[in-house]
Each structure stands twice: as C-alpha cells, then as structure tokens.
Amino acid sequence: MAHPKNTYSLVADIGGTNTRVALAEGRAIVEGTIRRYRNTDFAGLESVLRKYVEDEGGVDPIAACVAVAGPVRDGKATMTNLDWTIDKETLSRATKAEKVAILNDLQAQGHALGYIDPANIRTILPGPDVQPHAAKLVVGVGTGFNAAPVFDLEQGRVVTPSESGHANLPIRTEMELRLCQFVSTAHGFPAVEDVLSGRGLERVYAFLGKEADDPRERASHEIMSACEDDSDPRAIEAARLFTRILGTVCGNLSLIQLPFGGVYLVGGVSRAFAPHLTSFGFGDAFRDKGRFAGFMSNFAVHVIEDDYAALTGSAAHLVALDPA
Known part of the structure; x- marks a missing residue:
C-alpha cells in the first residue's frame, strides 16, 4: 500500500518478546497499519523498522518515536530483557524520518493517558x-x-x-x-x-x-x-x-x-x-x-x-x- 510522503509518523513499542510498529496521523494510529514482529527473528531494531517500511510499501515518515522496555539516557536506550542498543542515529537511518525520539515504554504509556x-x-x-x-x-x-x-x-x-x-x-x-x-x-x-x-x-x-x-x-x-x-x-x-x-x-x-x-x-x-x-x-x-x-x-x-x-x-x- 502506498502512503503519502512526509505525512505520517512511525511509532514502535519494543517489548522483551515482540515489537509493534504502526503509522500515526497526529495522535491517532492509522487503521490497518499495526504490525507485530518477533524480536528473535531480527538482529536489532534497525532490521525490524526497515522490514516495516518495506511491508508498508516503502513509507517515508516525517517523524518517528520508539518506546523501549529499558532505560533511556542521552538519546540512547539499552533494553532490559533484550540484547539491543538503540539510539537516535539508528532510528533516523532506519526510518529516514526528519524528527526522531526515544522513550522508555512506561513514559509512552504515560503520554497516552487522556487519549485512550x-x-x-x-x-x-x-x-x-x-x-x-x-x-x-x-x-x-x-x-x-x-x-x-x-x-x-x-x-x-x-x-x-x-x-x-x-x-x-x-x-x-x-x-x-x-x-x-x-x-x-x-x-x-x-x-x-x-x-x-x-x-x-x-x-x-x-x-x-x-x-x-x-x-x-x-x-x-x-x-x-x-x-x-x-x-x-x-x-x-x-x-x-x-x-x-x-x-x-x-x-x-x-x-x-x-x-x-x-x-x-x-x-x-x-x-x-x-x-x-x-x-x-x-x-x-x-x-x-x-x-x-x-x-x-x-x-x-x-x-x-x-x-x-x-x-x-x-x-x-x-x-x-x-x-x-
């Protein structure tokens, strides 16, 4: 499916077992774009996000934010229950988004309050x-x-x-x-x-x-x-x-x-x-x-x-x- 360029945001929730990825328009998740990937099938988050971009017809998001099950410090995240390290450079390279952000997964849950x-x-x-x-x-x-x-x-x-x-x-x-x-x-x-x-x-x-x-x-x-x-x-x-x-x-x-x-x-x-x-x-x-x-x-x-x-x-x- 083709998506308009530089319109949607790419968002991801990286758990210890699975990573969920979707497109968002404003605060709303775009219907039909949520995909789930087993972490053990990939070497790291960059591989997951590249696969998602491919699965969504080469989508070119304007922004990207990932929620990570682990501590985030100085724009770099280390997974608590998974041997992945995630930083903004990796996120930008994988998604080609102009603006990127990394949150702890509980921070993301907190930002969702009021929009559920x-x-x-x-x-x-x-x-x-x-x-x-x-x-x-x-x-x-x-x-x-x-x-x-x-x-x-x-x-x-x-x-x-x-x-x-x-x-x-x-x-x-x-x-x-x-x-x-x-x-x-x-x-x-x-x-x-x-x-x-x-x-x-x-x-x-x-x-x-x-x-x-x-x-x-x-x-x-x-x-x-x-x-x-x-x-x-x-x-x-x-x-x-x-x-x-x-x-x-x-x-x-x-x-x-x-x-x-x-x-x-x-x-x-x-x-x-x-x-x-x-x-x-x-x-x-x-x-x-x-x-x-x-x-x-x-x-x-x-x-x-x-x-x-x-x-x-x-x-x-x-x-x-x-x-x-």
Whole structure:
C-alpha cells in the first residue's frame, strides 16, 4: 500500500518478546497499519523498522518515536530483557524520518493517558473527582515491571522515567520473606520484577511447590488459565500471593508519588489479572498502610486494556514536541 510522503509518523513499542510498529496521523494510529514482529527473528531494531517500511510499501515518515522496555539516557536506550542498543542515529537511518525520539515504554504509556478510549479502561478501585493537573502514575506489569509518574504542567506533560522493577521486594509476612529468599537463591537479588512479571508469576508458583514439598512448574499463561477454570488450587494461591504483593508495591509507589489523578496498570500481565484483582485482595493490600489506610482512598486504580496504548503515547509525544 502506498502512503503519502512526509505525512505520517512511525511509532514502535519494543517489548522483551515482540515489537509493534504502526503509522500515526497526529495522535491517532492509522487503521490497518499495526504490525507485530518477533524480536528473535531480527538482529536489532534497525532490521525490524526497515522490514516495516518495506511491508508498508516503502513509507517515508516525517517523524518517528520508539518506546523501549529499558532505560533511556542521552538519546540512547539499552533494553532490559533484550540484547539491543538503540539510539537516535539508528532510528533516523532506519526510518529516514526528519524528527526522531526515544522513550522508555512506561513514559509512552504515560503520554497516552487522556487519549485512550474510556471503553478500554477498567476501574479496580474508584477514587474522588480528579483535578485537571493532578499527578498520575502508570505501573507496567508484563515481561518486566516498571512505573513512571505523569505530571501535567502548564508547560506540557512530563513523564519521568524510572527502573522501579529493580528495587527490593517489600516484605510484610513470614511467607513473603521466604519468597524473597527463594528468589534470591535463584537470581541473587530479590527484586520487584523477579515476582511481579510474567516469569515472576511462574516463580511464585514454583515457590509454593517448594513450600508444599511438591515441586511443579507451569507457564504464566497456564497459571492464569487455571485461575479461569478453577482447575489448579496452587495456581489460584499463586495468583492471590502475586496480587497481594502487587497491591503492596502499588500502594508504596502511590505514597511516594501521590497520584491523585489515578494509578493506571498497564501491560499484558495487568490485563490478564484485571478480572481477578478485586477478588484476590488487591484493594486490601493497596490500602494496608496503617494510619494512612484511609488516605489511600485518594488514589483510584485502573487497568488499561488497550494493547496499543504505548503506540498512541509515542504519537502523542511527537505531537507535543511540535504542537504546530
């Protein structure tokens, strides 16, 4: 399909497993242009983007923005769960775009807030009315874990990056202490991401098998399927433990950032858990802050069920860079 030259933006969401690429007109993704590529099939992002340009009939975008699952510093990104390094020069060379930008994937999710169809937002914990410039917080649970605060200032939106998934896991109970020790034995350091991620759910399941002296392994999608059909009590126990720790971590992050505009859970694992968060105790763990338990009701919690929100956020970021 032929596209007009220097009209659309090219946007990409680079995860640990797949890269999604699309064209955008302003903040809107152009219908029918989203393509998904398995990262293991390519040597690096430049190869992916060149393939996309070819697949879209040699499209010549005017701008390009990629969202990367890893830290971005001085215009250069290093993937956390993939051996790729991405910089603006590579992005320009691959797309021939006049303007390029690189975001952390959670930054892109933050830039998407306000531009997502409300039908794709599920409320887990309601909150009070939101003021226009109230801070927000996006929390990503998928291949990894991360969080980023969103500030709407008079000068525009600012989404600050972080690497929250590599902070220490919180410990509230004897069981959680043993879980931390189990993760540390296997991986050397009990980080949040070692539990709150897809592979983290698998580790929680394995930990419960060790606790019961009945070791078994299951993939994360199998664990969630077993929660749906009630076929494996250990899967349900693993999901409950996962959910309580997620509530604790999100509550901690909320007290640090004060997101009176709401907490937004994003990522594939968040979407999979969305129907179960309430029944598995997310709210109780989120509010379990002693004398600040009542204060926690200031923070609404939602799940974004739009798999392409990072693409929308990347497009919105390019618009903000050049609002004219």
